[in-house]
Amino acid sequence: MPRGVERALARHRQRYEAELERLLDAAIAVMRAQDTANPSVGDILAESGLSTTAFYRHFPTKDDLFVTLLQRAHERTLRRLEERMAASSGPSERIEAWVRAVLDLVRDDDTLTANRPFLLAHPRLLEQFPEEITAGFDALSAPLAADLVDGLGVLPDTASAMARLAMQHVFGVCIDRAALRRPIDDELVDAVVAYTSRAVLGTQAAVEVRQ
Structure with missing residues (x-):
């Protein structure tokens, strides 16, 4: 591919990605400022300074944007879960670390305000996007399931259900x-x-008794 074409494509990708981030940042800002889990596209566009065409270039619907935001929030939470559990020793301690890391989403006024729109939007998005939201939910429970398998010898299917x-x-x-x-x-x-x-x-004790 000619270098000129490569440079043009690279600039196009950069503009596309920058536009995407502006929309996501604007949505977060509006949700927090209005304390709402369902801001209007108009308010998001006003905050971002972008056009309606730009919005629909990235997202078929407003809820597709929210799913992207929620997936990113899940990824941040997952990193925190894994870090906390890695710093703990023993199954009981790692279970506690996992629970506390999830509860950090509402630990104080600042984190509650930041996370409230996403938490309140979760049930609605789960109904509309069950596969995507369930996948994120399963990813957050996966570290606990893995620890139950490795630390307590629970069968994988049972561990996944418990987690x-x-x-x-x-x-x-x-x-x-x-x-x-x-x-x-x-x-x-x-x-x-x-x-x-x-x-x-x-x-786990009940499973062992039945076995």
Whole structure:
């Protein structure tokens, strides 16, 4: 390919990516400023300074943009989960680290305000984009499932089911706190950690008895 064409394509990609990031950043800014999980395309465009054509060049619908934002949020949360679990020793400690890392989404006023729009949009997006949202959910529960297999010898299918149930419980607590606009306090964090640990480890004990 001629170098001139390569340079032109590279500039086009850079403009395309920069435009995409402007739309995503604008959506986040509007969602936080308006405290809403469902901002209008018009408000997003006004914040970004881009055109309607630019918006639909990247996203077929507004909710496709939200899915992209939620997927990125899942990726950030996953990195935090993995870092916390890697710094912990023993199955019980790693389960606790996993729970606490998820609950960090609503740990204080700042994080709750930042994450509230995404938490409240989650049920609606799950209904409209079940495959994409479920994949992100499964990715967040995967570190816990892997630890149950490696640390406790749980069968992979059982571990995945246990981790998914734990994720639904802990994430549900986050959504409740976001809806109430109440950061989670230490007492509730400890209670959720204790409940989840008992549920996961208790299920493992029941599996061992049946075997």
